Amino acid sequence: MEHLAQILTQLFVLLLAAKLGDELFKRLRQPPLVGEILGGALVGPAVLGWYTVNPETTLFAEIGVVLLLFQVGVETRLADLLRVGGTAARVGALGVLVPLGAGFGIGRLLGLDAAGSVFMGAALTATSVGITSRALGAMGALASRPGRVILGAAIIDDVLAMLILAVAVGLASGEVSVLRIGLLLVMAAAFIGVTVLAGTGILRRHRSLLTIPHFAETPFLPGMILMLGLAALAAWIGLAAIIGAFLAGMVVGESAERDALEEEVGPVAAFFTPFFFGSIGAQIDLAGLASLSTLGLLVAVTLAAVAAKFVGAVGGAWSLPRSERVLIGWGMVPRGEVGIVVAGLGISAGAISGSLYSVVVGMAVATTLLVPPLLPRLVRGTASAPGRAPVNDL
Amino acid sequence: MEHLAQILTQLFVLLLAAKLGDELFKRLRQPPLVGEILGGALVGPAVLGWYTVNPETTLFAEIGVVLLLFQVGVETRLADLLRVGGTAARVGALGVLVPLGAGFGIGRLLGLDAAGSVFMGAALTATSVGITSRALGAMGALASRPGRVILGAAIIDDVLAMLILAVAVGLASGEVSVLRIGLLLVMAAAFIGVTVLAGTGILRRHRSLLTIPHFAETPFLPGMILMLGLAALAAWIGLAAIIGAFLAGMVVGESAERDALEEEVGPVAAFFTPFFFGSIGAQIDLAGLASLSTLGLLVAVTLAAVAAKFVGAVGGAWSLPRSERVLIGWGMVPRGEVGIVVAGLGISAGAISGSLYSVVVGMAVATTLLVPPLLPRLVRGTASAPGRAPVNDL
Numbered sequence: 023m024e025h026l027a028q029i030l031t032q033l034f035v036l037l038l039a040a041k042l043g044d045e046l047f048k049r050l051r052q053p054p055l056v057g058e059i060l061g062g063a064l065v066g067p068a069v070l071g072w073y074t075v076n077p078e079t080t081l082f083a084e085i086g087v088v089l090l091l092f093q094v095g096v097e098t099r100l101a102d103l104l105r106v107g108g109t110a111a112r113v114g115a116l117g118v119l120v121p122l123g124a125g126f127g128i129g130r131l132l133g134l135d136a137a138g139s140v141f142m143g144a145a146l147t148a149t150s151v152g153i154t155s156r157a158l159g160a161m162g163a164l165a166s167r168p169g170r171v172i173l174g175a176a177i178i179d180d181v182l183a184m185l186i187l188a189v190a191v192g193l194a195s196g197e198v199s200v201l202r203i204g205l206l207l208v209m210a211a212a213f214i215g216v217t218v219l220a221g222t223g224i225l226r227r228h229r230s231l232l233t234i235p236h237f238a239e240t241p242f243l244p245g246m247i248l249m250l251g252l253a254a255l256a257a258w259i260g261l262a263a264i265i266g267a268f269l270a271g272m273v274v275g276e277s278a279e280r281d282a283l284e285e286e287v288g289p290v291a292a293f294f295t296p297f298f299f300g301s302i303g304a305q306i307d308l309a310g311l312a313s314l315s316t317l318g319l320l321v322a323v324t325l326a327a328v329a330a331k332f333v334g335a336v337g338g339a340w341s342l343p344r345s346e347r348v349l350i351g352w353g354m355v356p357r358g359e360v361g362i363v364v365a366g367l368g369i370s371a372g373a374i375s376g377s378l379y380s381v382v383v384g385m386a387v388a389t390t391l392l393v394p395p396l397l398p399r400l401v402r403g404t405a406s407a408p409g410r411a412p413v414n415d416l
Numbered sequence: 417m418e419h420l421a422q423i424l425t426q427l428f429v430l431l432l433a434a435k436l437g438d439e440l441f442k443r444l445r446q447p448p449l450v451g452e453i454l455g456g457a458l459v460g461p462a463v464l465g466w467y468t469v470n471p472e473t474t475l476f477a478e479i480g481v482v483l484l485l486f487q488v489g490v491e492t493r494l495a496d497l498l499r500v501g502g503t504a505a506r507v508g509a510l511g512v513l514v515p516l517g518a519g520f521g522i523g524r525l526l527g528l529d530a531a532g533s534v535f536m537g538a539a540l541t542a543t544s545v546g547i548t549s550r551a552l553g554a555m556g557a558l559a560s561r562p563g564r565v566i567l568g569a570a571i572i573d574d575v576l577a578m579l580i581l582a583v584a585v586g587l588a589s590g591e592v593s594v595l596r597i598g599l600l601l602v603m604a605a606a607f608i609g610v611t612v613l614a615g616t617g618i619l620r621r622h623r624s625l626l627t628i629p630h631f632a633e634t635p636f637l638p639g640m641i642l643m644l645g646l647a648a649l650a651a652w653i654g655l656a657a658i659i660g661a662f663l664a665g666m667v668v669g670e671s672a673e674r675d676a677l678e679e680e681v682g683p684v685a686a687f688f689t690p691f692f693f694g695s696i697g698a699q700i701d702l703a704g705l706a707s708l709s710t711l712g713l714l715v716a717v718t719l720a721a722v723a724a725k726f727v728g729a730v731g732g733a734w735s736l737p738r739s740e741r742v743l744i745g746w747g748m749v750p751r752g753e754v755g756i757v758v759a760g761l762g763i764s765a766g767a768i769s770g771s772l773y774s775v776v777v778g779m780a781v782a783t784t785l786l787v788p789p790l791l792p793r794l795v796r797g798t799a800s801a802p803g804r805a806p807v808n809d810l
Binding site: 024026027029030031033034037038041044045048049054077078081084088235236237238242243246247250251253254257258263286287288289290292293 | 418420421423424425427428431432435438439442443448471472475478482629630631632636637640641644645647648651652657680681682683684686687
């Protein structure tokens, strides 16, 4: 009973804080998303300490971002993604390689060994697509060409980040198996390819397939089951769970009853996602950043993370108009939960120190907070830009 | 990553099994609720072992029943409850006292000490209102007079059960503090009274209060925050969390935007409640019931639990027509998760043995499975009964 009371209290505190942050920022005409994160930071261990990170609320946060990407997937059509496939692949690849190099270089400068340096590279690499897609979605800009490039690039990005992480873990344990890494790549590619092609193919041929069960009047519950299943499968392979959730969303988004589905997923996502944004804020570790040298390092690492991702992604999008390139580059900057997870793995593998962990977490939160305020202006910039005709698309 | 993969897999397995059970029972024209429970039993440790009880899925189950009672609360008006208040109080009181006596007697016959016997009494006492309200809700019979009596009685029932549990825990630790138990009673009464009267009073005067925040277009998110807060508060006091959730639902149900609220709570509850029903099934411990003597004891305890609750509740409802009395008596029979929680407390206090724990859990599941199949006939019986005019009500 007392355990349940504690958990319910933690959920209450985090949800309330995130929504009050949302409220305050909406009233100040600032990005509500940033308000939710700062609300979490306020009640988290760094300031008030009313909320402490625990397995149950962490699960709510994870389900929150899983649902967020599921929702984005429902709104995304495969054909639209494939139409920007080439650009997305280039943005994903260059957006990974440049930060990887920067992170590795920083690691070397700090005197880390090869494993630690690759961990730093991996932490600077991983884009948190949740932040950008929520912010773009709120502006109705997810279906725009830059929005689709960001989504596609985030998938490429995650596959590459997984491989880099495998190298980092291998280096830390003393052996890098090329066979294992090749196998990972094949499995990830097969998972994504088979899920998307077979899934959307079947749904497009039988568009009311998901409402055949008697328990389902809309595709909502079958969709949630598929979401959990594919998210689990993605996580087992070593991909982010959100990739599986996004693919599940794309598949069930082909249903004839898509409107009913969106209407029912909406409240569930609205309930869960504040836990995700709030708990990102709650990760901030002010005590770990207390010394002037760590703070300086935080600023340097954050600047490097922003610059490297921006330069890489903008470079990958060379074929697009300038305003879209800038939006894409900026949209790939948030590291969010992915950077935090990588840093956690690095510390448990013994490859990076506790204070460096605090720096990486601080960088992940800082890059996440920087992005939403500028997005509206960049989105407006693309609308007025002399881009190519939207029919031709790329 | 691997931990997340495991949790997602467990959630996937339990949700899929519960909904497949639902599907099968709907096709067989049997109560889908029973199908969900048996689906959970099938994948649970007793049969396939694909799903094992763990803190994270347990939380989903708890949130499931919390949401279920919140939803019931939204549909329940305080005035309607108060109109059947006298009957509900008598049903609650007698429906607690008779099973308490029966459980205590069984404990004595089995040679338990006073603490163990009171635990047995408490386990036989606690009604799981979730089961009945879901089943009645599916028949549209929650707002009927017997439905309202059951809801009201369940609140009284839970307050009394909490006091009995306090006595049991006190006996097991060697001291029963009358002051502490009196304080509990006062706190519970104050919590319920203040929440309901102040809450509904404020909402009835400012019917759009919950949509004043900019983050809320409907009362949904403010309602969920209140639900978590009051559920936590109820659990801290020692009441079931679902009582707090039910009260929160009654309060926000006074909103002008109640329809929008119900529409948004629906999908969230539809997603969470299968975890509750499925995990009740997954609690079944066949190994613990393997011997013939334990099985015999299970049958005896289950019969006593059914008979005692039925007799007590029917007795309390003496002023109502016979068909309504029978429906009320039968509707109070399920012990569900409450009996399981009490048995768990008993075992951790050292007052009951492991095999008796399995028996109590088996009883809780059995009483839960017995109820839904008969309910439709009993509900139809009340509709045709020569009851008093619904305007006069009691």
